[in-house]
Amino acid sequence: MSRKQRVLVVFGEELPEKWLKSKHIINIIVAKESLRHDIEAMGFKFVSIEPLVEAGSVHEASAFAEELSRLTLPDGSRLAESFTYKGYELWWIYYTSLFLYFCLPWTQYKKLLEYLKDFESIYLYQPSYKSLFCSYLVAYGCEAHILRESGFKSPSLLPFGIFLQIIITLLCLSILMVKRYGLMVFVGDKFAKYKDYDFRMKFIYEELRQRKIPFVEFIRSLESWKKVLSHAFIVRRRPVIYSEAVAFFGRFLSFLSGGSGRAKHQFGSHLFMEEPVERRFKLMVATQYLLNVYDDVWAIRIMKWILRAIGVKTAFITAAAERNFHAFLGCKLNLIPTVGILHGVASRHYTVYDFLPDFKNIGMMSVDKYGLWSEWWKKYYLENSKVYLPKQLYVSGLMRPLERKERSDLNTDSKGPTLKSGPIKVLFVAGQLTAPIEAIPYLRALVEAKGLSVHITFRPYRDDFEKWLRGHYPETLEKIGEEKILRGDIHDAIAQCDVIVGAYSTAVLEGLLQFRVPIFFRTKKWGDYYSLKEYDEEHSFFAENPAELIAKIKNARTVSKEDLKKLQEKYFGDPYKNGSKWVVDQLEQALR
Numbered sequence: 311m312s313r314k315q316r317v318l319v320v321f322g323e324e325l326p327e328k329w330l331k332s333k334h335i336i337n338i339i340v341a342k343e344s345l346r347h348d349i350e351a352m353g354f355k356f357v358s359i360e361p362l363v364e365a366g367s368v369h370e371a372s373a374f375a376e377e378l379s380r381l382t383l384p385d386g387s388r389l390a391e392s393f394t395y396k397g398y399e400l401w402w403i404y405y406t407s408l409f410l411y412f413c414l415p416w417t418q419y420k421k422l423l424e425y426l427k428d429f430e431s432i433y434l435y436q437p438s439y440k441s442l443f444c445s446y447l448v449a450y451g452c453e454a455h456i457l458r459e460s461g462f463k464s465p466s467l468l469p470f471g472i473f474l475q476i477i478i479t480l481l482c483l484s485i486l487m488v489k490r491y492g493l494m495v496f497v498g499d500k501f502a503k504y505k506d507y508d509f510r511m512k513f514i515y516e517e518l519r520q521r522k523i524p525f526v527e528f529i530r531s532l533e534s535w536k537k538v539l540s541h542a543f544i545v546r547r548r549p550v551i552y553s554e555a556v557a558f559f560g561r562f563l564s565f566l567s568g569g570s571g572r573a574k575h576q577f578g579s580h581l582f583m584e585e586p587v588e589r590r591f592k593l594m595v596a597t598q599y600l601l602n603v604y605d606d607v608w609a610i611r612i613m614k615w616i617l618r619a620i621g622v623k624t625a626f627i628t629a630a631a632e633r634n635f636h637a638f639l640g641c642k643l644n645l646i647p648t649v650g651i652l653h654g655v656a657s658r659h660y661t662v663y664d665f666l667p668d669f670k671n672i673g674m675m676s677v678d679k680y681g682l683w684s685e686w687w688k689k690y691y692l693e694n695s696k697v698y699l700p701k702q703l704y705v706s707g708l709m710r711p712l713e714r715k716e717r718s719d720l721n722t723d724s725k726g727p728t729l730k731s732g733p734i735k736v737l738f739v740a741g742q743l744t745a746p747i748e749a750i751p752y753l754r755a756l757v758e759a760k761g762l763s764v765h766i767t768f769r770p771y772r773d774d775f776e777k778w779l780r781g782h783y784p785e786t787l788e789k790i791g792e793e794k795i796l797r798g799d800i801h802d803a804i805a806q807c808d809v810i811v812g813a814y815s816t817a818v819l820e821g822l823l824q825f826r827v828p829i830f831f832r833t834k835k836w837g838d839y840y841s842l843k844e845y846d847e848e849h850s851f852f853a854e855n856p857a858e859l860i861a862k863i864k865n866a867r868t869v870s871k872e873d874l875k876k877l878q879e880k881y882f883g884d885p886y887k888n889g890s891k892w893v894v895d896q897l898e899q900a901l902r
Contacts (some may be wrong), residue, residue: 314336315430316336316431316433317429317432318338318339318432319337319432319435320340320342320435320436321434325339336354336633338357339355340425341356342359343358358414364834365418365745366415367835368414368657368837371413371417372409372660374416374417376667378413379401379405379596379669381589383581384582384584389593391670391672397673398672399672401596405666406631407599408595408596408599412441416504419439427450430453431453432447434454434455434456435457438756441598442595445598448579449591465760470491471535474542475555476558478542478552478555479551480555481549482549487619489524489549491525491526492901493523493526494617494624494626495511495525496530496553496638498529499529499532499533513891514890517891517894518894521898526549527548527551529551532743536733551638553633553634556612557609560606560611561602563612563658564604564607569608569610570604573603574601576600577603578597581593582594593754601817606635610640614644617640618644622641623647624646624649624696624897625637625641626649626650626893626897627641627649627650628650628651628709629652629653629680630648631663632663636833649677649678649679649680649900650677650678650680650681651680651682651892652687652889656687657839664691664697665694666697667696668696671697671699674697674698676698676702679704679896680704680788681889682703683705683882684880684881684882686881687705688704694791699893704892707883709889710890712882733761733763734762734808734867735762735808736765736810737765737796737804737807737821737826738752738767738809739810739815740766741817743773744775744814744815748813748833748835749785750779750782751856752811752856752859754777755856756784756859757857759863760816762863762864765795766788766794800817801820804817806893808866809821809863811830811831811859811863812823812830812831814830814836818830822882823877826874827851829850830851831855840881850869851877
């Protein structure tokens with residue numbers, strides 16, 4: 311192919327019609343099949359994007375992230391050790407972001423990127439991962455252009471929602487300096503229905519309020535400006551600190567002090583132009599966030615000052631991750647003890663912030679005390695994590711302990727079958743991160759199978775899988791029936807069914823808490839995520855394909871409650887042990 315050709319890639323459902331009507335010369339348009347007719351009617355050559363985009367793989371992405379961590383700069387120094395602040399290697403705070411926004415998308419878009427590198431100019435409209443595309447195409451000597459989208463948007467320099475967070479933070483800061491709460495709780499800005507906290511934090515907040523321990527919330531909010539106002543002044547109505555406000559001031563001070571120029575001089579792509587093209591691409595990816603490292607240094611300094619100024623003595627941060635590292639390192643630099651707890655099922659291949667395989671234990675990037683659900687999890691962390699020492703890990707119990715409920719149609723004989731006779735009720739849990747194209751063969755097989763009553767659960771709001779399913783396979787939902795679409799609490803949905811199936815979702819595993827049979831099915835993206843295939847010779851809890859899934863479900867009657875109890879103890883320990891109580895015990899001890 312001649313390098314003089316130009317291509318437009320459309321990632322969404324609409325064409326940039328105004329741009330196409332201008333005098334831009336385009337040879338090919340890559341887009342979804344639904345746009346083929348419109349594109350060909352305009353006289354352009356159409357190439358379908360679907361065969362060029364895959365589901366991706368968390369295992370391949372994890373391996374790619376590890377490879378990035380071992381890269382060396384042109385001068386021979388290790389990239390991960392190239393920027394240290396107060397003893398902490400800051401490259402590692404970007405590891406999760408690199409994994410989520412570069413490594414995992416790379417496994418999805420590799421075919422498309424390899425196709426595009428043969429063009430001279432590439433125009434991208436509504437790309438989900440524009441930095442990945444630009445890094446790859448520039449590394450291969452292409453011209454990459456991001457087309458601007460039509461419509462009004464808040465200014466990128468200072469979105470209105472962030473402006474409100476800055477104002478609220480400044481107003482609250484003086485109040486907090488007077489009140490001097492000793493405990494900081496780092497949380498998100500989503501609320502459970504009729505509550506002033508996230509549903510995951512239910513038992514933490516109950517314990518703190520029962521013991522009358524005052525605390526200040528540091529909030530990471532990505533909500534709209536309307537929700538920021540509503541949450542701050544109508545629901546929460548207490549002084550808070552917004553982490554994005556601190557991050558903005560960090561960027562501002564970095565700009566004034568020339569941080570951007572220094573970072574570009576140290577880590578800019580000009581340093582890699584003499585490198586082989588594949589290594590050049592990897593270096594450009596691995597240094598993406600180091601180009602903003604001075605922004606983060608300033609934000610850490612500000613957070614350190616705020617924590618000291620308002621009198622924080624201890625902090626609850628579920629785990630040290632990219633969303634809270636300014637506050638986390640502010641605590642570390644102030645010698646403030648931090649406590650965390652496992653808040654979802656972890657994996658070294660996906661929740662990478664808890665493992666960092668090639669981390670060298672310099673300036674520990676982890677909370678001081680970390681609660682885990684069971685002895686098995688403690689062993690798993692000790693074997694796989696490089697960011698936790700044995701003295702930091704405790705068996706705390708669940709952050710959201712199980713409430714004692716029984717179901718009348720479950721056989722209580724621990725050595726007998728789990729289910730009684732009758733149709734097997736199956737709950738299909740797609741999960742937001744499952745590739746729909748990989749999940750649909752399993753769902754269609756379930757719907758067509760005899761002797762099964764299929765239910766499906768969707769999130770109450772903005773469920774991408776439901777949207778995709780209604781657009782591509784509405785007849786499948788019709789066969790299931792609206793009465794079997796469950797949108798409420800996931801534990802209520804589990805309670806209505808016998809077997810819970812999915813590719814990776816924690817909800818499938820949580821079926822064990824109610825003695826439901828969990829069965830995972832293989833996808834390229836998630837693989838055998840929980841290593842359940844190795845549990846027994848029959849592989850009772852893992853299916854390689856749709857036919858095997860049907861067979862496993864029908865075989866669920868032979869799964870004993872004893873087997874489910876063993877799995878429950880492995881992953882959840884004592885499900886009634888209150889890990890949130892353990893968290894507050896540690897915080898209360900640090901406050902004395």
